[in-house]
Amino acid sequence: MFKVLGISGSLRESGNTEFLVRHALSLLHPQEFQADFISLRGKDIKPCNGCYNCVEAKRCTIPDDFDPIYQKMVEADGLIIGSPAYYASVHPQLMSLLDRAGFVRLWTGDYFSGKVGGPITVARRTGQDLAFAQLLMWYFINDIIVPGSGYWTVGLAGSRGARDASKDEEGLRHIERFVGNMARVIKALKAANSGSALPQEGYFATRYWKARDEIG
Numbered sequence: 313m314f315k316v317l318g319i320s321g322s323l324r325e326s327g328n329t330e331f332l333v334r335h336a337l338s339l340l341h342p343q344e345f346q347a348d349f350i351s352l353r354g355k356d357i358k359p360c361n362g363c364y365n366c367v368e369a370k371r372c373t374i375p376d377d378f379d380p381i382y383q384k385m386v387e388a389d390g391l392i393i394g395s396p397a398y399y400a401s402v403h404p405q406l407m408s409l410l411d412r413a414g415f416v417r418l419w420t421g422d423y424f425s426g427k428v429g430g431p432i433t434v435a436r437r438t439g440q441d442l443a444f445a446q447l448l449m450w451y452f453i454n455d456i457i458v459p460g461s462g463y464w465t466v467g468l469a470g471s472r473g474a475r476d477a478s479k480d481e482e483g484l485r486h487i488e489r490f491v492g493n494m495a496r497v498i499k500a501l502k503a504a505n506s507g508s509a510l511p512q513e514g515y516f517a518t519r520y521w522k523a524r525d526e527i528g
């Protein structure tokens with residue numbers, strides 16, 4: 313059974329981002345995939361304060377709701393991350409989670425390497441591209457494989473916070489194609505990595521990592 317985690321970075325109850333991330337998860341076959349959903353609504357996720365404690369502690373030492381979510385991210389084979397576009401950026405609370413998750417991962421090992429996933433963004437009008445690109449940058453630097461779709465996986469919402477992403481049939485279709493591709497890649501990786509969707513430990517111990525360890 314593969315694990316796929318969907319995270320919604322919107323703090324609004326039953327918002328469009330939550331709808332689209334939940335929709336993506338609902339498309340995974342329940343006999344093959346365990347789909348978990350986390351909303352950042354009500355969670356205390358402080359921004360990274362740059363203390364670098366994670367270098368030695370091998371975890372983030374800021375006391376809030378970060379760690380259980382990070383553990384779920386580490387355990388997942390697939391990671392779908394959704395954000396509303398706020399002034400053409402990823403929601404700041406979500407970015408706090410991703411900054412810290414990426415930085416802890418950097419000092420603790422290749423925990424995200426070989427995972428599969430991709431972003432979903434929601435906007436009323438414009439600014440999608442920058443928020444979407446921001447998330448793609450995060451996936452790339454964390455060594456996560458992003459399958460494509462027929463279009464970018466963005467959803468359109470109505471004006472004044474309307475919760476109407478379900479009407480965006482085109483957006484839903486592209487998310488469906490992305491999820492189908494994601495499921496296929498996760499399963500193909502299982503075949504390639506002899507039983508596990510994630511690579512064997514040390515598989516990604518590239519020269520970069522060795523050099524980093526030597527330099528300290």
Ligand SMILES: Cc1cc2nc3c(=O)[nH]c(=O)nc-3n(C[C@H](O)[C@H](O)[C@H](O)COP(=O)(O)O)c2cc1C
Nearest residue numbers: 322327328329396398399400435436437438439469
């Ligand atoms: C503070 C704020 C900033 C926003 N910035 C943008 C923006 O840059 N571009 C846009 O098209 N919509 C923008 N919106 C609209 C939201 O992206 C839109 O309502 C979306 O549905 C929110 O996602 P949610 O329903 O999951 O909360 C903004 C909304 C808020 C509250």
